[in-house]
Amino acid sequence: MSKDKPVENETGTAGTDFMHGLAIDAVIFGFHDHQLKVLLMRYNKTGVVALPGGFIHKKENLNDAANRIVSERTGLKDIYLEQFYVFGDHGRSDPQPMKDILTANNIKHDDNHWLLQRFISIGYYALVDFTKVVPKPDTIFDSCDWYDLTAIPKLMQDHNSIIQKALCSLRSDLDNKLIAFNLMQEEFTLGDLQILYETILDKKLLRPAFQRKMLSLGILERVAKKWTGAAHKAPYLYRFSKNI
Amino acid sequence: MSKDKPVENETGTAGTDFMHGLAIDAVIFGFHDHQLKVLLMRYNKTGVVALPGGFIHKKENLNDAANRIVSERTGLKDIYLEQFYVFGDHGRSDPQPMKDILTANNIKHDDNHWLLQRFISIGYYALVDFTKVVPKPDTIFDSCDWYDLTAIPKLMQDHNSIIQKALCSLRSDLDNKLIAFNLMQEEFTLGDLQILYETILDKKLLRPAFQRKMLSLGILERVAKKWTGAAHKAPYLYRFSKNI
DNA sequence: TTATTATTGTAACATTGTGTTACAATAATA
DNA sequence: TATTATTGTAACACAATGTTACAATAATAA
Numbered sequence: 250m251s252k253d254k255p256v257e258n259e260t261g262t263a264g265t266d267f268m269h270g271l272a273i274d275a276v277i278f279g280f281h282d283h284q285l286k287v288l289l290m291r292y293n294k295t296g297v298v299a300l301p302g303g304f305i306h307k308k309e310n311l312n313d314a315a316n317r318i319v320s321e322r323t324g325l326k327d328i329y330l331e332q333f334y335v336f337g338d339h340g341r342s343d344p345q346p347m348k349d350i351l352t353a354n355n356i357k358h359d360d361n362h363w364l365l366q367r368f369i370s371i372g373y374y375a376l377v378d379f380t381k382v383v384p385k386p387d388t389i390f391d392s393c394d395w396y397d398l399t400a401i402p403k404l405m406q407d408h409n410s411i412i413q414k415a416l417c418s419l420r421s422d423l424d425n426k427l428i429a430f431n432l433m434q435e436e437f438t439l440g441d442l443q444i445l446y447e448t449i450l451d452k453k454l455l456r457p458a459f460q461r462k463m464l465s466l467g468i469l470e471r472v473a474k475k476w477t478g479a480a481h482k483a484p485y486l487y488r489f490s491k492n493i
Numbered sequence: 494m495s496k497d498k499p500v501e502n503e504t505g506t507a508g509t510d511f512m513h514g515l516a517i518d519a520v521i522f523g524f525h526d527h528q529l530k531v532l533l534m535r536y537n538k539t540g541v542v543a544l545p546g547g548f549i550h551k552k553e554n555l556n557d558a559a560n561r562i563v564s565e566r567t568g569l570k571d572i573y574l575e576q577f578y579v580f581g582d583h584g585r586s587d588p589q590p591m592k593d594i595l596t597a598n599n600i601k602h603d604d605n606h607w608l609l610q611r612f613i614s615i616g617y618y619a620l621v622d623f624t625k626v627v628p629k630p631d632t633i634f635d636s637c638d639w640y641d642l643t644a645i646p647k648l649m650q651d652h653n654s655i656i657q658k659a660l661c662s663l664r665s666d667l668d669n670k671l672i673a674f675n676l677m678q679e680e681f682t683l684g685d686l687q688i689l690y691e692t693i694l695d696k697k698l699l700r701p702a703f704q705r706k707m708l709s710l711g712i713l714e715r716v717a718k719k720w721t722g723a724a725h726k727a728p729y730l731y732r733f734s735k736n737i
Numbered sequence: 738t739t740a741t742t743a744t745t746g747t748a749a750c751a752t753t754g755t756g757t758t759a760c761a762a763t764a765a766t767a
Numbered sequence: 768t769a770t771t772a773t774t775g776t777a778a779c780a781c782a783a784t785g786t787t788a789c790a791a792t793a794a795t796a797a
Contacts, residue, residue: 270512271613311581311613335579335615337555369515369555371579440745457747458784465783475793481744482792684774701776702755709754724765725773 267304276415279379286395294353299405329431333418511548520659523623530639538597543649573675577662
């Protein structure tokens with residue numbers, strides 16, 4: 250619940266191209282090395298910070314809308330997205346922050362402005378490499394940036410709890426849906442993979458157990474080549490088996 | 494996506510009290526003995542069969558709406574509900590069956606009638622004892638009944654796949670969220686519990702392993718009393734520990 | 738060339754969780 | 768008192784995972 254084209258139309262009648270009362274909020278997790286971050290937007294002037302979000306075109310599939318919204322902010326196409334929950338409490342939408350934002354941006358509105366009405370928000374999460382993303386704000390945001398998971402400010406509405414729920418879902422999906430593999434290169438070492446697991450789960454894993462588990466999945470294929478680099482034994486590279 | 498008060502208003506302008514374009518579909522699983530069923534509604538005259546569903550009042554929490562909708566059909570209050578997925582593909586709502594239903598019931602409508610528009614549907618599932626439920630149809634349904642899971646007819650729209658997804662969610666939640674315990678009496682035997690598990694998972698479980706697992710959860714308390722009845726050793730009764 | 742260093746791959750064992758078999762304990766009935 | 772069916776649980780098998788140990792390297796330093 251945050252932004253999109255309709256805001257550019259200042260009459261308050263915009264958004265007729267969108268489904269009413271319905272929004273998508275995207276929790277875009279950014280990973281690199283040992284860091285896990287979340288992409289957040291800050292609204293012009295008011296300083297309100299919120300999840301990136303958007304609305305659903307009347308003829309657009311839900312998952313397509315989520316993909317479009319994430320693309321708009323990250324520039325990345327076809328990244329892995331998972332719908333994790335719908336936030337629909339009536340009390341969740343305090344209209345005041347949005348009022349302030351509209352006022353600060355000189356957007357005409359009365360109390361019936363559609364952005365001030367109740368929204369039901371569908372939560373999606375994504376996982377990307379934040380070094381490959383140049384976040385893209387637009388007119389009504391003065392920033393769109395990565396925040397460390399441990400340093401998230403008070404967000405608009407219930408966005409803090411949305412992030413918490415997304416994180417829980419990500420962690421419990423990690424084994425079931427093999428989400429981590431969406432973030433690996435074509436070829437990667439088991440060490441790379443382990444770092445991602447450790448960062449998402451926020452705990453150390455023991456190497457032998459981790460390797461055994463990953464290899465027992467039966468989806469990895471050892472590439473004959475080896476790594477180059479440092480003063481120690483080189484790890485093997487792996488890729489996904491093609492015979493599956 | 495199926496029915497509710499607005500249908501009683503035949504002008505086609507009804508439903509302004511509800512959120513637009515948004516519906517709840519409820520997969521109400523009914524259990525008893527070794528049977529697992531689903532509650533389905535059949536529309537008057539047309540014979541179209543669908544999941545019970547409804548809409549969300551503009552000032553109503555999502556979970557409250559789901560609870561209300563399930564109550565309306567089952568008469569049960571405060572039963573366990575779990576939101577499991579949102580179905581939002583644009584193509585999922587073929588308006589024809591609903592047109593036929595409106596026509597057959599002499600409800601005036603044109604192609605812009607709100608019931609013929611696109612709906613995004615939030616899926617909830619519930620688990621109840623079907624012997625404790627007297628299903629309640631209403632004016633535009635000629636039946637509201639329990640269907641065995643193995644004998645579900647072709648349903649309206651994507652309702653067959655909604656049931657499949659609900660069943661998958663129920664099965665995978667069974668251990669994580671301890672859903673089965675919501676259906677147990679105050680006091681129950683481990684045999685009772687095992688029958689429920691076997692019915693939901695549709696497979697036999699071995700008694701010693703099942704008992705060990707349930708007891709190791711640390712949430713059960715053996716009641717000193719024993720069962721009465723048949724010509725063999727009586728099982729113990731259990732209840733939830735109060736010191737948790 | 739050889740020793741050093743850090744890190745990898747994996748063997749080996751411990752622990753836990755679960756699948757399976759076996760059997761004693763019992764509650765009614767014959 | 769014997770019979771019958773079913774329960775509670777011990778005992779073992781096996782799989783998954785936690786943990787320790789160590790040989791196999793790949794670069795660097797000697």
